[in-house]
Amino acid sequence: MAHAHRRDGQAEVGGLNAVCLLVAGVLRASLPATDFTLAWQHSVEKTRWEERYRIDGDRLMLDRARIQGLGAGMEPPADARLVDGWWVWEPGVELSELRITLSAFTRDYDVCWQDRCESLATLARAAPTSNQAVTLRPCVR
Numbered sequence: 001m002a003h004a005h006r007r008d009g010q011a012e013v014g015g016l017n018a019v020c021l022l023v024a025g026v027l028r029a030s031l032p033a034t035d036f037t038l039a040w041q042h043s044v045e046k047t048r049w050e051e052r053y054r055i056d057g058d059r060l061m062l063d064r065a066r067i068q069g070l071g072a073g074m075e076p077p078a079d080a081r082l083v084d085g086w087w088v089w090e091p092g093v094e095l096s097e098l099r100i101t102l103s104a105f106t107r108d109y110d111v112c113w114q115d116r117c118e119s120l121a122t123l124a125r126a127a128p129t130s131n132q133a134v135t136l137r138p139c140v141r
Contacts, residue, residue, distance in 0.1 A: 017033070017034045017055045017138065017139070018030045018031055018032050018033065018055075018138070018139040019031040019033060019036055019053075019055065019113070019136055019137070019138065019139065020136070020137055020138070020139040021120075021123055021124050021134055021135070021136055022134070022135045022137070023124050023125075023126055023132055023133070023134055023135075024132070024133075028123070028124045028125050028126070028134075029123045029124065029125070030139055031111070031113050031123075032114075033113035033114050034054060034055050035052060035053060035054035035055065035113070036052070036053055036111055036112060036113040036136075037050055037051065037052045037053075037110075037111070037112040037113070038050070038051050038053065038098070038100075038109055038110070038111055038120075038136075039051075039109065039110040039111075039112065039117075040106070040107065040108075040109045040110070041106070041107045042067075042071065042073070042074060043105065043106045044071065044072050044073070045069060045071035045072060045074055047067060047068045047069040047071065047074070048067070048068045049065075049066075049067045049068075049074070050065065050066050050067075051064070051065045051091075052064040052065070053095075053098070053136075055138045056094070057138070058096070058138050058140070059094050059095065059096060059138065060094070060095045060096070060097070060098060060136070060137065060138060061092070061093070061094055061095075062091045062092070062093040062094075062095065063090055063091070063092065064088070064089075064090055064091075065088070065089055065090075065091050066083075066086040066087060066088040066089075067086065067087050068085060068086050068087075069085075069087075070087070076089055077089050077091075096137065097135050097136065097137035098135070098136045098137070099133050099134070099135050099136075100120065100133070100134050100135075100136070101131060101132070101133050101134075102120065102121055102124075102126055102127070102128050102129065102130050102131060102132050102133075102134065103129070103131060104128075104129035104131065108120055108121050108128040111123055111136075120134055
């Protein structure tokens with residue numbers, strides 16, 4: 001897919017909505033998708049946490065979250081429901097970008113889109129233990 005790069009580190013991706021991944025303001029990857037799921041294992045409880053984001057213009061909408069269990073720092077909100085062993089809820093949070101730090105102390109994040117998953121470090125072309133911040137945000141049309 002052709003990418004036109006702009007000075008501000010964003011990419012224009014062939015007229016499609018896409019998610020841009022940046023490290024230190026430099027574009028490392030773009031995902032041709034209007035939604036994606038960010039998943040990770042809780043560092044203390046060792047249970048899976050997933051958040052689904054969708055692009056809404058120049059914003060990211062966190063429209064679904066789920067956790068596979070309860071524990072320290074993992075209390076679901078009062079409106080969460082238990083579905084097939086997962087606590088599920090719809091946060092409805094709007095963000096301009098999402099910043100995630102790769103850490104030597106936790107497992108890497110998974111990013112899933114269009115029936116495909118890849119580690120965040122692989123997508124960002126960064127060492128999973130680098131302590132680098134990765135920014136995810138909508139690419140400009």
